[in-house]
Amino acid sequence: SLSSSDLYQTRKHLVDSGKKKITLYGAVSKSVENHKAKNTFNLLKIYTDLKLPSDIEVEFKEGDSSACEKSLSCIYWSN
Structure with missing residues (x-):
């Protein structure tokens, strides 16, 4: 989970970009049990926590798990 400060900064960055469409990519290492379900959970969790405007x-x-560097999972975006 992201800290409140990290969530605020991420939300601010996404909203301030002015883009009306954002793609969230979730990646979880295939070595993690139920990686697809965990990836879905992670994406829905960050979406809920960000509380983006409607x-x-x-x-x-x-996403591509190589983007996660040393972590077993990560989320990144493009807009």
């Missing part, structure tokens, strides 16, 4: 469309996609 005029921003969010798309969820499976």
Whole structure:
């Protein structure tokens, strides 16, 4: 989970970008049991926690776990 400060900064960055469509990519290492379900949970959790304005469309996609560097999971975005 992200800290309140990290959530605030991430939300601010996404809202301030002015984009009306954002793609959230979730990646979980295949070595993690039930990695697909955990990836879905992670994406829905961050989406809920960010509380983005309703005029921003969010798309969820499976990401590349190599983007996670040393972590077993991560979330990144493009807009």
